[in-house]
Amino acid sequence: MPRSCPFGPPPQYAQVRREAPISRVTLQDGKQAWLITGHAFAREFLSSDKISSNRANPGFPQLVPGVASVPLKGTIVAMDPPEHSQHRRMITNEFTVKRVKQMRPAIQRITDRSIDEMLAGPRPADLVEALSLPVPSLVICELLGVPYADRGQFQGRTKVILSRNSTSEQRRDTALWLRQYINGLVVGKETEPGEDLLSRLIDKYRGIDAYDRETLTGIGLLLLVGGHETTANMISLSAASLLDDPELLAGLRERPERTPQLVEELLRFHSIVDNATSRVVVEDFELDGITFRAGDGVIVAAAAASHDPDVFERPDQIDVDRGARHHLAFGFGIHQCLGQNLARLELEIVLNTLFARIPDLTLADPVERLPFKSDALVYGIHRLPVTW
Ligand code: HEM
Numbered sequence: 001m002p003r004s005c006p007f008g009p010p011p012q013y014a015q016v017r018r019e020a021p022i023s024r025v026t027l028q029d030g031k032q033a034w035l036i037t038g039h040a041f042a043r044e045f046l047s048s049d050k051i052s053s054n055r056a057n058p059g060f061p062q063l064v065p066g067v068a069s070v071p072l073k074g075t076i077v078a079m080d081p082p083e084h085s086q087h088r089r090m091i092t093n094e095f096t097v098k099r100v101k102q103m104r105p106a107i108q109r110i111t112d113r114s115i116d117e118m119l120a121g122p123r124p125a126d127l128v129e130a131l132s133l134p135v136p137s138l139v140i141c142e143l144l145g146v147p148y149a150d151r152g153q154f155q156g157r158t159k160v161i162l163s164r165n166s167t168s169e170q171r172r173d174t175a176l177w178l179r180q181y182i183n184g185l186v187v188g189k190e191t192e193p194g195e196d197l198l199s200r201l202i203d204k205y206r207g208i209d210a211y212d213r214e215t216l217t218g219i220g221l222l223l224l225v226g227g228h229e230t231t232a233n234m235i236s237l238s239a240a241s242l243l244d245d246p247e248l249l250a251g252l253r254e255r256p257e258r259t260p261q262l263v264e265e266l267l268r269f270h271s272i273v274d275n276a277t278s279r280v281v282v283e284d285f286e287l288d289g290i291t292f293r294a295g296d297g298v299i300v301a302a303a304a305a306s307h308d309p310d311v312f313e314r315p316d317q318i319d320v321d322r323g324a325r326h327h328l329a330f331g332f333g334i335h336q337c338l339g340q341n342l343a344r345l346e347l348e349i350v351l352n353t354l355f356a357r358i359p360d361l362t363l364a365d366p367v368e369r370l371p372f373k374s375d376a377l378v379y380g381i382h383r384l385p386v387t388w
Contacts, residue, residue, distance in 0.1 A: 123364075137232075239384065241266060
């Protein structure tokens with residue numbers, strides 16, 4: 001569905017939701033699936049224990065035909081209980097508000113350094129290259145305990161995966177390189193643990209006699225894949241939204257202590273991983289008088305649910321004071337984003353620092369000319385030229 005405003009979701013979502021918040025759609029591969037666009041039904045559906053995240057199930061909706069692949073071991077986002085709960089329980093402590101807060105100085109340092117480099121370089125600069133991509137990648141390096149000497153290379157490789165100029169061969173080779181790199185990191189930490197997530201997880205899994213190198217490599221890779229592109233696109237879209245709206249930007253400058261609320265509202269408004277919450281039904285059940293049958297594919301459109309006017313008044317306006325916590329940008333239910341506290345903190349630090357340090361930052365190209373990622377699974381902007 002095409003967007004009429006590059007920042008908001010496709011207007012057809014509102015029409016579909018009005019007609020039927022649970023409707024039938026045909027996917028690109030010709031298969032039928034359910035599309036949920038209503039907020040209440042989305043949450044109820046995602047709370048069910050009769051649904052599965054197993055991509056190998058033939059009923060799982062394939063949004064991009066041909067990309068179904070067998071997930072690596074440790075990819076908890078594609079697991080079901082009880083396996084999912086066992087692994088999630090091991091990792092969840094790493095992402096509590098308290099634990100994430102301890103990362104504040106590191107995130108601030110990474111952000112400041114990226115901005116220093118941008119300021120020292122030519123104008124206009126591409127904010128995606130200068131800030132949106134390096135910050136989340138370097139934060140994940142910090143989290144996983146990637147040695148400083150390797151960070152430049154690690155960050156360069158993660159960029160290849162997300163660049164639209166990369167060929168599919170380059171992407172595949174780079175994904176393999178990253179997997180081998182994380183595997184090597186895990187091997188090193190087995191004998192020489194550090195103060196990082198991978199080392200702590202090795203210890204925890206060993207403590208219950210369930211340590212498996214491949215699973216831990218998969219977890220490391222999932223954190224990289226899940227935390228990089230998403231946060232990077234949210235940084236770019238948030239910065240563009242602010243640069244395009246002087247009133248919103250003035251609000252951020254006057255009340256930087258309200259940035260967490262602004263971030264929450266931007267997360268709701270953009271809900272960039274609109275279709276990440278796809279599922280397949282494994283046991284018949286009813287919702288709103290509709291029977292979901294085992295084998296049915298279901299797509300929960302997070303952006304549509306996060307713009308449901310029954311829950312969010314004037315949903316297409318960015319309203320910092322609305323208290324938008326119950327949006328669906330991070331999903332809902334047992335798979336709700338594990339890294340959400342980290343993503344919130346990164347966004348808060350990046351936005352506050354960027355606009356405090358460069359008060360005269362402006363877009364170098366008008367919004368209409370910005371290359372938005374309308375064809376990608378994670379919405380965002382390919383390039384964001386800025387000047388000051
Ligand atoms: C799961 C969005 C940042 C790690 C999810 C899901 C969504 C999401 C919608 C649910 C998928 C589902 O229901 O199948 C986002 C957005 C982010 C973000 C919008 C940034 C703005 C991060 C970060 C990390 C992370 C920074 C970690 C470094 C994960 C993991 C899962 C997940 C591990 C799977 C959880 C599970 O299956 O139990 N994310 N995410 N995410 N996210 Fe995020």
